[in-house]
Amino acid sequence: MPIVELIQVTKAYESKVAVSQLSLAIEAGQMFGLLGPNGAGKTSSIRMMIGITIPDSGEVRLFDRPFDRHALARVGYLPEERGLYKKMKVIDQMVFFGQLRGLTAEEARSRGIRWAEKLMIAESLEKKTEELSKGMQQKIQFICSLIHDPGLVIMDEPFSGLDPVNATLLEDTLLELKAQGRAILFSTHRMDQVEKLCDSICLVNKGEAVLSGRMREIKGRYERNRILMQFEGREDFLKSAEIAEAKNYSGHVEIKLKPHGDAQKLLHEAAQMATIYRFEMVEPSLEEIFIETVGGRADA
Amino acid sequence: MHNLLLIARREYLEQIRKRAFLISTILVPLFIGAILAFSAYSNKDLMNAGKHIAIATTDKSLASEIIAQLLNNKDERSEFDSIDGATEAQKAELTAKLKAKSIDGFVWVESQNDSVTKAMYESLSAGDIVIPEKVQGALNKVLVRRRMAQRNISPGEADALLKDVSVDVEQLNEQGQEVKSNFLATFFTGYLMAILLMMTTMQYGMNVARSVIQEKTSRIYEVVLSIAKPTEILAGKLVGAGAVGLTQIGIWGAAAVVIAGSSLATGMMNSNMHFSLSAKQIAFFTVYYLLGYLLNSSIFAGLSATCETEQELQMFVPLVTVPVALSFALIVAVINNPSGAFSVGISLFPLTAPIIMMFRMGSEMPPAWQFAASIALMLLSIWGALWVSSKLYRVGILMYGKRANLPEILRWIRYS
Missing domain, CATH: 3.40.50.300 (P-loop containing nucleotide triphosphate hydrolases)
Structure with missing residues (x-):
């Protein structure tokens, strides 16, 4: 009720x-x-x-x-x-x-x-x-x-x-x-x-x-297309074809995959050139959903 | 009703605890008392100022007789010098004395063969009007007595002939009894109603308006509106602020009784002023005052809902005087013909009813149906004003940020 x-x-x-x-x-x-x-x-x-x-x-x-x-x-x-x-x-x-x-x-x-x-x-x-x-x-x-x-x-x-x-x-x-x-x-x-x-x-x-x-x-409803990663070593894998956008804060990286980007493939690439401490696939935050949904359509 | 009373009580307590209420409640009677005391004192002083006046007559005994007549008044405090059979040389001497300020003024009366040809009063102050008035009265009385004496009328008879009579105005009341005329009371109640209505609407009606604006700016109304209806809120505010007004008037009334009972007022009151207000008149006065106050303030509460700030509200303040000015503009017609169709019409019209009814009641008691009709019309228009005001209130507060123009206000009334 x-x-x-x-x-x-x-x-x-x-x-x-x-x-x-x-x-x-x-x-x-x-x-x-x-x-x-x-x-x-x-x-x-x-x-x-x-x-x-x-x-x-x-x-x-x-x-x-x-x-x-x-x-x-x-x-x-x-x-x-x-x-x-x-x-x-x-x-x-x-x-x-x-x-x-x-x-x-x-x-x-x-x-x-x-x-x-x-x-x-x-x-x-x-x-x-x-x-x-x-x-x-x-x-x-x-x-x-x-x-x-x-x-x-x-x-x-x-x-x-x-x-x-x-x-x-x-x-x-x-x-x-x-x-x-x-x-x-x-x-x-x-x-x-x-x-x-x-x-x-x-x-x-x-x-x-x-x-x-x-x-x-x-x-x-939203794809898990975000990856939080912590590593040490070369960072060439950040130019991978799977990645749409990556923000590197000296070893802490926030990655957004391309649509249908393969996270496993990215992990494999990264593991070959760096030591990986953390590799986490996260769902989008409400804030991101909010911004994505409302986008430029809001009045204010 | 529960909400209305709660809102009224809150409004009442908040206003009555304000410093401004305390100050005005105490200061106003003190102020009026002080003014009365001062004017009573200064009046006495003015009427009976102890002056030094010389009275000189070319006649052998006229000056003494005038002074004797003047001193008949026991309250007379001036000092008089008498110069009977005065000469031109003595007149020049008096002028010199006046210039030297050893006297405040002198009266010079010239006469030939028992008939006065010239009387004048000379003083340094142009505004000295009391002394010549008194001297003129005394001189004329003395002269009339002398002429009577010449016609062999004894002093006793002369006194009887000269006795003053004042005219008492009487009026038939409803029971056909003769009573002292209420003409003064008519004006008194009419004016009192006008002053009270104007003052209280200006102060307490405006308080209602102000508190509406205050709630509007602090958004308390959102909470209160989610509990109570707009009519309950507005009516509660009116009743609360009205009760504050009545409390204050009550305190002032008590103070007035104390002041009137004191010796201060006796000096002020002219014995020609008789007020005979019947219980009925007092009851109607109270009823019309309350209705008038409620009508005026419910109109102001509505106006305030269209304002954003107190400054905007200030523009409406002159409107308070409209019912009063309107009533006074129509008074002459009412006094001349208190029961004419026009008088009846304007005493039924809600905005002018309270004041006009007081004037009509004073001159001639209107029939009961007219009281009933005018009270009913007033109640109806209070309800109407409250209804329109609460519509304006409900919509006005949701449209903050800009002041409404007339077409918008009309739309608001239709809209809910």
């Missing part, structure tokens, strides 16, 4: 089509990455899932039912830019959003405190939001969107502004939520995080899905 589903959704603004015939579905316990260059339609898609805008055509389904505002009580949303009241105290902020989500003030307060301890910002609870750093504010935002224990978590660029330590803290939290069976969707530019965290992705460009499916399956 998909927790959130877009079916052939189209949304056009005055001058441009933001989302066109987009379909995607996220299951419970799934971490889903919505990728795409700037202006591709990621935020427009998210806004239709949370009822800020309504699609021109197509259907949005939440918790296996047609879209209904009441279902939003079970959705947690973290916007891309800061969505906090600057003058409000952190704990008051958490209580306010908790109450809007239907919690009692006491319940919201105790949950807020628990989350703050978990994310190591308990000492900031009594401070005004504007006094805190960007990373701290992002954590508070994170808590505000999770305080009501939502079944669906939607996060627009959740890791922006975070240092590596805090980014890892949030990643771990998202993985915990996933293990608890929640559906998580996040949009990002950071391919390494998507690769590490997501089970499924949808790559959008100019409002259309250009690539979607399970991560493994997508990667499987």
Whole structure:
């Protein structure tokens, strides 16, 4: 049963089509990455899932039912830019959003405190939001969107502004939520995080899905035509007819084979003139797939 | 409703905790108190300044009689020198004294055969209007008494004849009883409504607008909109900011009662000013004030959704005065014919209703159906303004980066 589903959704603004015939579905316990260059339609898609805008055509389904505002009580949303009241105290902020989500003030307060301890910002609870750093504010935002224990978590660029330590803290939290069976969707530019965290992705460009499916399956679609190699000795084999492109970083080489290039043949050639420490055939990274798929077609 | 109240409470608490609220709430009554105290003090000073005035008459006893008349007023603090049967030489002497500033002024009265031919007041200050006024009154009274005496009217009878009478204006109220005229109260309530509406819309209506813009720029609305409806958000903000306004007016009202009860105000109040406001009038005043405030601020909330910055919003501020200016432009027609078709029409029109109704109520109580109709129309137009505003809000905030022009705004209203 998909927790959130877009079916052939189209949304056009005055001058441009933001989302066109987009379909995607996220299951419970799934971490889903919505990728795409700037202006591709990621935020427009998210806004239709949370009822800020309504699609021109197509259907949005939440918790296996047609879209209904009441279902939003079970959705947690973290916007891309800061969505906090600057003058409000952190704990008051958490209580306010908790109450809007239907919690009692006491319940919201105790949950807020628990989350703050978990994310190591308990000492900031009594401070005004504007006094805190960007990373701290992002954590508070994170808590505000999770305080009501939502079944669906939607996060627009959740890791922006975070240092590596805090980014890892949030990643771990998202993985915990996933293990608890929640559906998580996040949009990002950071391919390494998507690769590490997501089970499924949808790559959008100019409002259309250009690539979607399970991560493994997508990667499987691409040839293993890249080789990482470490050697000592002559490097004449790098001029082999099998190689399309090679970058040699003094002994560490990244090789891209020609279509239907034979890796075994290359290994054989290399072994005759150099000592080989490492010869690994790797699948393309998501970043490479992204660049290859979107290529020069992106707006930004 | 739950969301609306939560949003209203948040708005209320945030604004009431601001330093600006505290400062204006405390400073305004202090300021008004200071102005009242100062003007009461300076008025007293002006009316009864202790001056040194010489009164000289060619008549043998007129000067003494004038001074006696002047001193009938127990509050008189000026000092008078009397020179009866004065000569030209004494007049020259007085002029010299005035130049030397040993007196503040002198009165010179020439008379022949008991009839005054010339009276003048000479002083160094052109703005001295109080003394000649007083002297003229006293001189005329003395002369009238003398003429009466010549016609064999006894001083006692003369006093009875000269007794001042002031005219009391009375009005028939709804129950057919005679009451003191409400004419002043009419203006008082009308003006009070106009000032309150303008001030509170300018301050609190604009606060709503400002907080809409603030949320727009910080993108909080995305989170809130994913939970609450735009109408709930806007109505919550209006109610919250409105409650802040009422809190402040309440505090000021309490301060006003304290000030009015103090001796300060008694010096200020002219005894001719009678306000007899009935409970009904006070109730209607409150209702119309609240409705007027809500209508104005819901219009401003909508306008603010089309703005990107507070500077742009500032351009709309003069619009606050439109309902007030419109009402005042139409007042003459209402005062002359409070129950005419035109008066009824503009008292039903939502933008002018609050102020015009106050004026009409003061002159002649309008029938109940007109109150009901105008309140219903106002409620309807508040709902309408809120509906349009929330459409503008929902679409306006998603179209950040540029300010909307009129055709775009019209498109936004159709669009959702």
